Amino acid sequence: xxxxxxxxxxxxxxxxRRHGYLDSDAEFVMRPDADEMFQDNAAMTADFGAGVQSKxxxxxxxxxxxxxxxxxxxxxxETPLVKGTKCATINGFNLQAGAFVSATNRRHFEELVAYMxxxxxxxxxxxxxxxxxxVYTMKxxxxxxxxxxLLSPMELSQxxxxxxxxxxxx
Numbered sequence: 001x002x003x004x005x006x007x008x009x010x011x012x013x014x015x016x017r018r019h020g021y022l023d024s025d026a027e028f029v030m031r032p033d034a035d036e037m038f039q040d041n042a043a044m045t046a047d048f049g050a051g052v053q054s055k056x057x058x059x060x061x062x063x064x065x066x067x068x069x070x071x072x073x074x075x076x077x078e079t080p081l082v083k084g085t086k087c088a089t090i091n092g093f094n095l096q097a098g099a100f101v102s103a104t105n106r107r108h109f110e111e112l113v114a115y116m117x118x119x120x121x122x123x124x125x126x127x128x129x130x131x132x133x134x135v136y137t138m139k140x141x142x143x144x145x146x147x148x149x150l151l152s153p154m155e156l157s158q159x160x161x162x163x164x165x166x167x168x169x170x
Contacts, residue, residue: 001088002080005095012093051162059154066159067150069135081143089143120163 016022043058050057054066080090086098101108125137134156137148151159 001086001095001097002082002090005088005090005093006080008095009091009093013091047158047162051159056155056158057162058158059152061152061155066155068146069148069150121160 013022046057046062049055050062056062056064056066080088082088084098087094087096089095099112101112121136122139125139127135127137129135129150132152134151134153135148136151136156138146141147
């Protein structure tokens with residue numbers, strides 16, 4: 001699993017660099033010219049671009065990284081973290097191959113689809129701190145040490161909007 005996720009990560013980073021979405025320092029580069037759906041809407045371009053970079057697109061913190069509660073994240077030269085026989089993570093790429101569904105097993109297929117289409121936000125893990133910011137606590141501590149993220153209400157709205165696919169794109 002570690003070698004497979006390592007190969008996926010390296011090839012994806014190479015592809016992103018070749019198309020100009022990632023520079024040599026592993027920093028994301030905005031390329032709205034490459035995607036027609038972004039040419040007519042600057043706000044959508046900023047929103048999606050910030051979303052993939054873990055940055056804030058709008059408001060007073062625009063351009064800043066999402067505030068994490070925990071430790072940082074390494075992009076490249078990370079050692080693959082094998083989490084089991086069918087799960088591995090490296091450089092932010094995660095491969096999970098633990099679910100197998102037979103072509104004839106409709107019930108398990110429906111369960112897998114229901115799991116994949118679940119809500120991206122568990123409201124019971126969302127709280128407001130003393131400064132009026134929203135704290136979203138992760139179900140488990142991430143491998144990079146992040147246990148929660150800190151967002152203003154506007155930043156949360158922006159992140160949720162970025163999850164909605166544009167018309168005719170899904």
